[in-house]
Structures are given as C-alpha cells and as structure tokens.
Amino acid sequence: MRAQNAALTQVEQSFKDAGFPPLTWYDVLWELERGDRAGMRPFELESHLLVPQYGLSRLLDRVEKAGYVERRPCDGDGRGQVVVITKLGRQLRRRMWQVYAPALNSAVADRLTAKETATLSRLLGKLLP
Amino acid sequence: MRAQNAALTQVEQSFKDAGFPPLTWYDVLWELERGDRAGMRPFELESHLLVPQYGLSRLLDRVEKAGYVERRPCDGDGRGQVVVITKLGRQLRRRMWQVYAPALNSAVADRLTAKETATLSRLLGKLLP
DNA sequence: TATATCTACATGCAATTGCATTTAGTGGAA
DNA sequence: TTCCACTAAATGCAATTGCATGTAGATATA
Numbered sequence: 001m002r003a004q005n006a007a008l009t010q011v012e013q014s015f016k017d018a019g020f021p022p023l024t025w026y027d028v029l030w031e032l033e034r035g036d037r038a039g040m041r042p043f044e045l046e047s048h049l050l051v052p053q054y055g056l057s058r059l060l061d062r063v064e065k066a067g068y069v070e071r072r073p074c075d076g077d078g079r080g081q082v083v084v085i086t087k088l089g090r091q092l093r094r095r096m097w098q099v100y101a102p103a104l105n106s107a108v109a110d111r112l113t114a115k116e117t118a119t120l121s122r123l124l125g126k127l128l129p
Numbered sequence: 130m131r132a133q134n135a136a137l138t139q140v141e142q143s144f145k146d147a148g149f150p151p152l153t154w155y156d157v158l159w160e161l162e163r164g165d166r167a168g169m170r171p172f173e174l175e176s177h178l179l180v181p182q183y184g185l186s187r188l189l190d191r192v193e194k195a196g197y198v199e200r201r202p203c204d205g206d207g208r209g210q211v212v213v214i215t216k217l218g219r220q221l222r223r224r225m226w227q228v229y230a231p232a233l234n235s236a237v238a239d240r241l242t243a244k245e246t247a248t249l250s251r252l253l254g255k256l257l258p
Numbered sequence: 259t260a261t262a263t264c265t266a267c268a269t270g271c272a273a274t275t276g277c278a279t280t281t282a283g284t285g286g287a288a
Numbered sequence: 289t290t291c292c293a294c295t296a297a298a299t300g301c302a303a304t305t306g307c308a309t310g311t312a313g314a315t316a317t318a
C-alpha cells in the first residue's frame with residue numbers, strides 16, 4: 001500500500017505540475033492508441049483498466065468533453081458504442097508520456113536493478129486475480 | 130497498480146460482506162490501539178497513514194460519530210487534540226481483524242512462499258519516499 | 259512585548275466515486 | 289413471433305475526496 005501510494009503520488013504530482021489531466025486519462029488514451037483497430041468498445045476498455053463500469057462511463061464523458069476521444073454508435077450492436085481517440089488525444093498522450101516516463105523512472109525504475117524489477121514484476125503477478 | 134488493486138479490492142469486499150466499515154477505519158483504530166500511550170495527535174496519526182490532513186480530519190469525524198474514537202482537547206497545545214480509541218473501537222478493531230486476517234492471507238500470503246514475501250517486501254521498500 | 263510566521267486542524271465548495279437502478283438493445287427458447 | 293434472461297452503457301443520489309482557504313493557537317523575531 002505504501003509503495004503504491006508513493007509511486008502513484010509522484011506520478012500524479014508530476015502530471016499536475018505539468019498541467020496535465022490525471023493518470024486515468026493517460027490509461028484510456030494509451031489503450032485506445034495501442035490497440036488501434038479503429039476504436040474500442042467501453043466494456044473492452046474497462047477490462048484493461050482498473051475502473052468500474054460506471055466509472056469508465058463518466059471518465060469517458062470528461063475525456064470526450066475535452067475533445068480527446070469520440071464516442072460513435074456501434075455498427076453491429078445498437079446498445080453499444082465505439083470509442084475512438086482523436087488527433088488531439090494522440091497529441092496529449094504523447095505529451096503526457098514526456099512527463100510520465102521520467103516520473104516512472106524516478107519513482108520506480110531508478111530505484112531497482114533490472115533483475116529486481118523483473119523479480120518484483122513476477123511476484124506482483126502472483127497477486128493478480 | 131493491478132496487484133494492489135486486486136488485493137485491496139478483495140480486502141475491502143470482505144469487509145463489506147461482513148458489514149464492516151472500510152479499511153481506513155481499521156487503520157486508524159489499529160494505530161491508536163497499538164501505540165496506546167493514551168491517544169495520539171491527528172498529525173501524528175496522519176504520518177502513519179496514507180491519508181492527507183483534511184482526509185484524516187473528516188475520517189475522524191465519521192469514526193468519532195460512530196463512537197469508535199473520542200477527540201479530547203490537548204493539554205500542552207490549545208490548537209490540537211488527542212484522539213483516543215473507545216472500548217467500542219477496540220471491539221470493532223478486533224472483530225474486523227477476524228475478517229481482515231483471512232482476507233489478507235487469501236489475497237497475499239497464500240499466494241507467496243515465505244521467501245517470496247520477504248523479497249517482495251524488501252523490493253517494495255525500495256519504492257518508499 | 260508587539261508582530262510576523264508557522265503549525266494544527268477544520269471547512270466551503272466543486273469534482274469524483276460508489277451504489278443501485280434505469281434504459282436500451284440482444285439473443286435464445288418456447 | 290413473443291417472451292425472458294442477459295449484456296452494454298448511463299444516471300440519480302448520497303458519500304467521499306481534493307483543493308484552497310479559514311481559524312486559532314504557538315513560536316520566533318526584532
């Protein structure tokens with residue numbers, strides 16, 4: 001708990017200092033950008049993130065209002081939608097990474113050797129559902 | 130992030146299932162109970178917990194209203210107060226532990242060997258401020 | 259001993275979150 | 289077809305959080 005809190009706080013703070021939105025926005029943008037087969041369904045996004053369904057719904061409200069994603073009606077499924085990252089969204093993602101990468105390094109990577117990082121990752125993996 | 134989320138979610142869920150308040154309440158009660166040299170100052174509590182000052186102030190409001198702690202005026206310092214756990218608070222802490230311990234075990238301890246636990250703890254320690 | 263500075267804690271207000279439920283649409287079985 | 293159980297997403301409302309600031313008392317400084 002303390003370690004996660006420390007690392008997360010540092011990262012979030014660095015985003016704030018740079019005038020960027022929170023980490024969750026980055027996560028959304030990154031998921032959309034990396035898969036990019038023309039967008040993702042919210043329920044699919046949800047499964048990659050750590051946000052509950054209603055949390056994602058409202059997170060998308062905000063991110064969309066800010067112009068970083070678009071919600072489009074979904075072809076095969078009338079209930080659903082497809083979330084697409086905008087050009088502006090890609091831009092923000094890239095600029096956030098400029099801040100995120102060094103923050104991650106100083107909060108995590110710089111504090112561990114490569115071997116330690118691998119071990120930590122393996123051990124934490126054992127705690128996953 | 131995922132590992133912490135998984136473990137925390139399981140623990141919180143087990144508290145909910147048992148009709149108990151959230152983990153933060155436990156943390157407060159435990160800090161008060163273990164140090165117990167007749168109570169602690171909020172700023173001191175804060176340094177042991179992962180809650181910001183205003184967060185603790187309101188957390189104490191709730192825990193106090195529920196009768197698990199008392200806020201008393203502070204002798205040497207007119208600005209401050211001393212937070213004391215009540216008998217009811219100790220009782221709750223003990224009952225919560227009955228749920229917390231097995232939840233922790235199944236979320237964490239049971240998934241790691243003793244050696245792994247020690248290693249994980251050591252590596253996470255390197256991420257602390 | 260005034261007065262400025264700092265520390266401890268609280269709080270108004272806006273934003274976010276959690277919970278339960280709603281709305282809309284799908285797919286399957288009778 | 290028609291009905292029903294199920295999935296996708298949104299939302300009303302209450303609780304919690306974050307931020308900035310307020311208040312009161314301590315401490316230091318000139």
